[in-house]
Amino acid sequence: MKEVPSIQRLSLNQITTENWNLSEAVEGCLRAEVPWISVWRHKLQEFGLNKSRKMIRDAGLRVSSLCRGGMFPAASKSERQSRLDDNRRALEEAAELGTDVLVLVCGSAPDRDLDSARKWVEEGIEQLIPYAKECGVKLGIEPLHPMYAADRSVIVTLGQANAIRERLQSTQVGVVVDVFHVWWDPDLYQQIARAGDHILGFHVSDWIVPVPDLFKGRGMMGDGVIEIRRIRQAVEEAGYNGPIEVEIINQAIWDQPGDQTLQTMKDRYLEHV
């Protein structure tokens, strides 16, 4: 467990530089010597999967994860089926890009019934396991902050994610720890230890006060109140030593030059992560 994490683990989650397309993000990572990138699916469309893969490989970048699969709950069985089909395409894309992690944002309830939605999430993940195995890609359940329970994810604690993973008993399923989503949780450190070597990803940003926006409200590491280093060390102690993604959804950061964002992100990574 190191005081400062190696820069060799730093990954740009592409949403942090939302105004850059994939080509610009790849070039930006090269200039800033950021060795990893996490790719968003909607960013693949501009160049297509083959060209995107080639750009990333030619640059010598490694892909830490693909964002995102999930969104399992839906009112009708046919719609839930089509969500699963979309997840299978996401697994194929992840494999093509050379990453072994598909991040799951599990989805919200189509109505007021949280219990059913949570059941559909678990069933959905279970049904994906065989194809995930075939693709050589793991399914990373990312609990989201409870303030997104109504519109993004009914999985809102690491405890829930761990419980699903344990029930499914598949090495193909793990969890993703994002400090922005879990920092408030009184059970956080227990649940990180419980996740053990099933942690598939670690995402950093910060919780700034006041939060400027419910969705685009994340801050740069060091600008908020999260004990990021403590959480990173706990995740390492549990067994995770993979890439660390900087994932910041914030309009003001999007509006600044991408190169500036990458430089700040590197400095803050060394200081606060």
Add this chain to the structure above:
Amino acid sequence: MKEVPSIQRLSLNQITTENWNLSEAVEGCLRAEVPWISVWRHKLQEFGLNKSRKMIRDAGLRVSSLCRGGMFPAASKSERQSRLDDNRRALEEAAELGTDVLVLVCGSAPDRDLDSARKWVEEGIEQLIPYAKECGVKLGIEPLHPMYAADRSVIVTLGQANAIRERLQSTQVGVVVDVFHVWWDPDLYQQIARAGDHILGFHVSDWIVPVPDLFKGRGMMGDGVIEIRRIRQAVEEAGYNGPIEVEIINQAIWDQPGDQTLQTMKDRYLEHV
């Protein structure tokens, strides 16, 4: 456990009609035949404690709770002491107003250290117990939504509130269940059952999508996604049959005529609570 709750349990939490002073709120409750009111401390200042009490008693209203005590964590011991002194004044005010519940919004960490802040909350509550007993007022720990962890309360789950109550082992301490704060919690129904007859208050509003504002974002019952009736029935099953406060912090609702808010709130109470 009734399908529809008695209108005799309905309480106007004064923040729902933020533009009314206490006199206007009392008159509004009389016109709408709302039998209970929950008073905010800052609303007492205009008329003073004695006159406020007289207005409420003359109107035949009952006070369901006083909002609010708490705010225990602070960087220095002297500041924490002065917070306790303020809580003692709040206990006196609650007793004067004839309510036996002081709602605690526990406060946030003065820095990044959640553990210390949580310890100070528990110590603060413990130190208030003797005086609360003397005043005949109970301390209601209200867990707030995790999105307020950085600026309002480090107590963010009913599980935490229950654990504090159990450790302190005093009948002077209980919990307050507000649907807006706890609806997302996968452990909600277990924790309501665990709280048992230590539930001191039940607050309703709704979670609307999208949330218009992090603070002033609560909706009228029925306009959002919370299973309010299910939670109300669970709280009753646990043993709570006291007043049900409508507590809505929402600019659009504040801006409409108070009488309209009270009428809608009554209708929605019968339909959705």
